[in-house]
Amino acid sequence: MTGYIRILIKKLQTSINDAVRGGISPAKLTASCCIGMYIAFSPFPGLHMVMVLVSSWLFTLNFPVVFMVATINNPWTMIPFFSLDYMVGYWLVHQLLGIDPSWVISLEKIFGSGKICLWSFLVGGNVLGILSALLLYPVAYRLCRTLHTKLHMSSH
Numbered sequence: 217m218t219g220y221i222r223i224l225i226k227k228l229q230t231s232i233n234d235a236v237r238g239g240i241s242p243a244k245l246t247a248s249c250c251i252g253m254y255i256a257f258s259p260f261p262g263l264h265m266v267m268v269l270v271s272s273w274l275f276t277l278n279f280p281v282v283f284m285v286a287t288i289n290n291p292w293t294m295i296p297f298f299s300l301d302y303m304v305g306y307w308l309v310h311q312l313l314g315i316d317p318s319w320v321i322s323l324e325k326i327f328g329s330g331k332i333c334l335w336s337f338l339v340g341g342n343v344l345g346i347l348s349a350l351l352l353y354p355v356a357y358r359l360c361r362t363l364h365t366k367l368h369m370s371s372h
Contacts, residue, residue, distance in 0.1 A: 259340070304344055
């Protein structure tokens with residue numbers, strides 16, 4: 217697992233360096249990182265790649281950066297990500313808002329088994345996605361701006 221993370225970070229650095237050399241602004245790179253982070257926490261399994269493609273095209277983001285950040289949620293990390301989505305959503309929907317679980321859609325009604333509240337999963341994934349993207353923004357912007365300055369200073 218550690219080797220995978222090192223490879224992912226190295227590829228992300230290379231993609232960001234290539235993007236900066238190609239003239240992409242720090243703001244656009246930061247947006248690419250943040251959208252990728254939202255997609256990683258997104259509660260729509262199976263649609264992550266579609267979301268990467270559509271958001272990269274729609275917002276003219278850097279596809280490799282969006283893709284690499286989004287792939288922190290992969291088959292090895294999927295269970296912890298989706299478990300956290302569900303726990304946060306359950307707390308928000310049932311504990312904080314006090315919504316009666318009798319009206320919510322459960323997976324038991326959809327698939328015939330399981331007592332998992334679908335709304336908890338959807339709410340938790342979207343809240344965590346937005347929160348993680350917002351928390352990443354200042355860090356990613358500072359790093360991208362520093363890298364942008366460093367690469368442009370070294371090329372002159």
